Amino acid sequence: MIRFRPLLVMTIFALVALVFLVIAGRWQWEKYELKTAAADEPVAEMTIASYQPVPDAIQFVHGVRPDTREQGWRVFAPVQYGDTTVFVDAEFIPEITPPEPSEVRVPALLRLGAPINGASVRPEPPAPFTLSPEPLRRLWFAIDLDAMGRNGGLANVADYYIASSYVGADGRATPNPFAAAPGADALPPARHLGYALTWYGLALVLLVIYFAYHASVGRFSLRPPRPPEE
Structure with missing residues (x-):
């Protein structure tokens, strides 16, 4: 008993x-x-050539670069692609302090009108205890494409985004360090297993x-x- x-x-x-x-x-x-x-699956690539940037609906997602562990803000710039709106992760602002939306221009890659090429990524659900977004400041701590689109007044937002190359101040393009999503971090699967155990x-x-x-x-x-x- x-x-x-x-x-x-x-x-x-x-x-x-x-x-x-x-x-x-x-x-x-x-x-x-x-x-x-996903370890053995290649990252899906896609290219879009005919698009129109939507400059007033840029959103910012907090991130830590997996290559340098540097904190900053990923610039998610939407483009109109036919009847669909697609977010493009096209720039990284290496600042802990959030950017001022009115001071951020459309990333150089999109202003040039060149074809956008990069990994086509469907974001995973937010992690537990993720900080709440600040829509009025366009700040996000997890990628929520639907909510980001609504915040920018956009319609028909795609369920994926394109992790394109980043173009630096010198005009040189560098690979997007977040293009290896889902997860977008450098930890191997075994490390997550260890944490879980x-x-x-x-x-x-x-x-x-x-x-x-x-x-x-x-x-x-x-x-x-x-x-x-x-």
């Missing part, structure tokens, strides 16, 4: 911590599965400590109660 009389405050804190650990572990496990499945392991340790403490103070027992002595 199981006897269990949980401590209220400790139980509440333990449940909150357990939920956090399980969510974090599941997120890392999903990243592991996603990267494992760590989070799940901490959840297990939490449960062991929780029940061990209750057992130590006589509030949890798997043994039947002793019969009263005559």
Whole structure:
């Protein structure tokens, strides 16, 4: 017969911590599965040649370059491509401070009218505990193409974006460091597996400590109660 009389405050804190650990572990496990499945798949490339930039609807997505670990803001510039609006990740602003939208021009690549070539990327869902966007400032902490399009007053937004080359101040084009999405980070699948096992392991340790403490103070027992002595 199981006897269990949980401590209220400790139980509440333990449940909150357990939920956090399980969510974090599941997120890392999903990243592991996603990267494992995509490891041998080539990045889809596409080219669009006839388009019209939409300068007043540029959005900014916070990112950390996987090649240099530098924080900054990815410039997602929409272009009208036939009946579809396609966001183009065409520039990176290496500043922690968010850019002022009125001071950011359409990236040079799009102003030249040259064909846009790059990886066609369908973004993955936001990670747990991702910061909330700031639509009035056009700032995003996860790529949400539908919401970004609505924020810019755009219609028929594609469910993918193009990670094109970045053109520097010297006019030279460099490969887009985020073009290896999904995930857009440099961590290998095994690292995500390790993180997932760590989070799940901490959840297990939490449960062991929780029940061990209750057992130590006589509030949890798997043994039947002793019969009263005559």
